[in-house]
Amino acid sequence: MATSSEGEDFLSDLLKCSICLEIYKKPKCLPCLHSFCETCLQAYVSSSTDDKTSNTEDLKTKVDTYTISKQSEFHCPTCRNVVKIEDNSSKTTWLKNLPDNFFIVNLIDRRSIKTESKTCDPCASDGKQEPASTWCVNCTEALCKQCGDYHKKFRSFRNHSFLDLHLVKTQEKAPFTGFIPCPDHPSTQAQVFCVDHHVACCTLCATIRHRKCSDILTLEEAAKDVKNEKVTHDLKAKLEELATNIQMKISSRKERQKNLQASKEAIEQEVNTMTNEAISHLETLRASFKQELHKYQEDVSETLESEISNLSNLLSRVVYQKQLLTASVEQGSNEECLVERQHILKSEGEIKNDSSVFPVKISTGKLSFRADSEFLNLKSKIRTLGHYVEPKKYCMKKGKIELLHKNDLCVGVCNAVFDNQGNIFITDYGRERVFECDITLNCKSTVSVPGKPRDITIDKAGHIFVSLPMEKEVIAVNTKKSTVQKIFSTSIVCWALYWMNDTFFISNGDIIQIYSDVGKKRDEIETSTTWMISGKQDSESILYSKDDKLMETSVCSKEEKILSSGSGCGLRGVSNDLEGNIYTIGINNNKLYQFSSDGYLIREVNMGEFHLKGDPWSVRLSDGNMFVITTTRGSVALFEITSDE
Structure with missing residues (x-):
């Protein structure tokens, strides 16, 4: 079951003109039963027919007064059915003669009454804020008790229909009052129905505007058993079918939106996983390389330390022998100098041999780095993580x-x-x-x-x-x-x-x-x-x-x-x-x-x-x-x- 908020949203969409996308203002009904604001329809018909004007300043005048020399036509903005404009009729006159959609007007009134906190409209024009208790269906105005009483006293307003606002706000059905106004005389009850033009009007309009029409009935006679007629039931079934079809299309698009969001999140997750795996792999390679580099540096350093220690020992022996020889020359006798010199000569060859194991010049020990060619080209080769793939377009008949x-x-x-x-x-x-x-x-x-x-x-x-x-x-x-x-x-x-x-x-x-x-x-x-x-x-x-x-x-x-x-x-x-x-x-x-x-x-x-x-x-x-x-x-x-x- 739809919630009240869903119902209100559906009602709001129903009451919007498909041309201006705003709440209907004086909705007119085309022969195909689609309704539009009178002003929107006038602009649309003007731009759709062959009546062109070069002077934009005179456009409104020409639209209002230009008489069509031959039959003109346009397409309904919704269903694209051809709508023909009568011969020898100005657009403005033809549009005004289109039937008003009183059902939509009643729904707008109901919505306005039920959703707004109403104050008296006449009092509001004087800067007063009086709570409204009555709604005039003909004037579409909210009235406080005093203004409502005055309203009913005037002769022009005596036949108007009034609704109790408190009762209307609690109604679930549209507020049909039984008063059907004439399209051209809103304060007058429609009493007859022109079958030729499919419009209800007052007797004055029937006498003046429809005097040449062949089939004029009283409204009561025309509406007799209308609720049980096949046309009514067929129309209701068609509207239900149309509503179901449109709802299916809405559901299909909502499902597409849902799938789009879900697939976008899935792709983001996949990209995150992919990049995290790539980063993790690079981190693993970096750690492995650092470990290998550190081990190599430690092994070489250990070898060098051992060589430095051995060479230092040899150096100490040479320095010591040099000191002994110098002391024997400066302080000892010739005999002592001879003995010490012979002793040093015996160990010199041994020290020289031990020292020759270590060459004077070795590599600098400085390491260099040569990056893998694939790694060097990683940045230039990988310019994108990938691309999203749009759903395949397919035709079940030809695919x-x-x-x-x-x-x-x-x-x-x-x-x-x-x-x-x-x-x-x-x-x-x-x-x-x-x-x-x-x-x-x-x-x-x-x-x-x-x-x-x-x-x-x-x-x-x-x-x-x-x-x-x-x-x-x-x-x-x-x-x-x-x-x-x-x-x-x-x-x-x-x-x-x-x-x-x-x-x-x-x-x-x-x-x-x-x-x-x-x-x-x-x-x-x-x-x-x-x-x-x-x-x-x-x-x-x-x-x-x-x-x-x-x-x-x-x-x-x-x-x-x-x-x-x-x-x-x-x-x-x-x-x-x-x-x-x-x-x-x-x-x-x-x-x-x-x-x-x-x-x-x-x-x-x-x-x-x-x-x-x-x-x-x-x-x-x-x-x-x-x-x-x-x-x-x-x-x-x-x-x-x-x-x-």
């Missing part, structure tokens, strides 16, 4: 059908269905189980069921329902929680199962039975060789095969339309895409058929090209451009309709 994945997942006949997340749920007849796969056909979860499951369907909330034909039961399956719950029993063997609009459709091949969401049987349709059922997107029609013919039937009514026929092809699975195209499988000729919504054959595809095990049995479309085909021997194949560009 190329490509096989993405195939796998032998089941034993015997299997059926499959997509959820709104792109996951695939499959019944495995031979193994008595239902399992969930991703779009690569990898099993994510599985649950055993108390019987051999045949058909599978899903509701808008994502609940999975499965038929158990031998048990004559319909069950609900939750693969994530591994739970199975019986929903209801059927009076026939339930081979086919399909959910649409809180209704279950079940077939044993010869009869289609219709059950409520709690398992109460509502109706049944005679058929033959109907092993699977589907429904047209967002409609009340179901699709099923019958004697090699594809049938479309409105719920609880007779068969209305044969979409296709074949000779011995053995039609089985049937489904449709978001564009309304219909797909069905021929089990005997191994073909996939694609039809337009009105039964025109778009193409047929030989499934033998894809080498699936078994004969094709079912076909199910996703909410996008993918579909899954199952076979009689447990094969599952996922296909994509790619862009035709």
